[in-house]
Amino acid sequence: MTVNPTFPEAIVADPVFLADVRAGLSKPNKTLSPKYFYDAAGSELFEQITALPEYYPTRTEIGILDERGPEIANVLPKQAALVEFGSGSTAKLRRLLRHLPDLAAYVPVDVSGEFLADQAKTLRQDFPDLAVEAVIADFTKPFSLPETTGMAPRAGFFPGSTVGNFEPAEAEALLDSFGEILGPDALLILGVDLVKDKDRLEAAYDDAAGVTAAFNMNLLKRINHELGGDFDLDAFEHRAVFNTQASRIEMHLVSRKDQTVRIGGDSFAFRQGETIHTENSYKYTLETFCALAARAGWQTVTVWTDADALFSVHVLRRD
Incomplete structure (x- = not known):
């Protein structure tokens, strides 16, 4: 330079x-x-990407959430506080909410305060009985959960295979940080893209x-x-x-x-x-990701994939 x-x-x-x-x-x-991809134009382009015929992750993960929603709901404790890391759009969260009528609170966490406020406002309108406690924070760094979540059992939600954007050692540290934020015995639901044909x-x-x-x-x-x-x-x-x-x-x-x-x-x-x-x-195999999660202090409770094993949704429990 x-x-x-x-x-x-x-x-x-x-x-x-x-x-x-x-x-x-x-x-x-x-x-x-x-x-830095995600200014207004970048966010709009990414939304277009998720609808492309070649881009399987979004529709495949949504398919798993739709199919396995009742089972995910059965795994979560009653009256839980659900924390979504890097919440962005609430499209995937909404696939779960219809199976979680007794959720104590939803805590979306995102760095974009204006976008987060808009999403929270719409969610409160659509789900008036749900307590929505938005937190403006960088989920890659420690932050505190709202005091209003009290002693409710806690679960995390981290869809989209965002974990794959981190180097494996960084992903391990991130999952450990999630565990510290959520606390002992917490659950974590996350999406993981799988190894497949190179083309x-x-x-x-x-x-x-x-x-x-x-x-x-x-x-x-x-x-x-x-x-x-x-x-x-x-x-x-x-x-x-x-x-x-x-x-x-x-x-x-x-x-x-x-x-x-x-x-x-x-x-x-x-x-x-x-x-x-x-x-x-x-991109991970089921075995390599479960091993990474274990190193970060999480036990695998269950894993679901689509019929073609393109994508996976994991439920983990904090040790």
């Missing part, structure tokens, strides 16, 4: 975003954090319509808009590959040519073919 004193500093809405971008693009193998995996992250490519490229658009970057979007392309050895899908943005990109007062050189690694999505 070199400093270009002639390029004016951008007006930065989020200095943490700028610091993370500078750090990631200064690495020998350039990276950008996937947490099917890669198609799910590189669809024919190019929506996932636009989602990945939107990260560069966001840097240009918010941080004063000058990425030429036509000079980069989307790539998604399954790394068999690491058992993960990797998303990259590939430089089509030798070029230099400026962000604020800094410049970053790219070689033709050099990539920015933007996301990992780890």
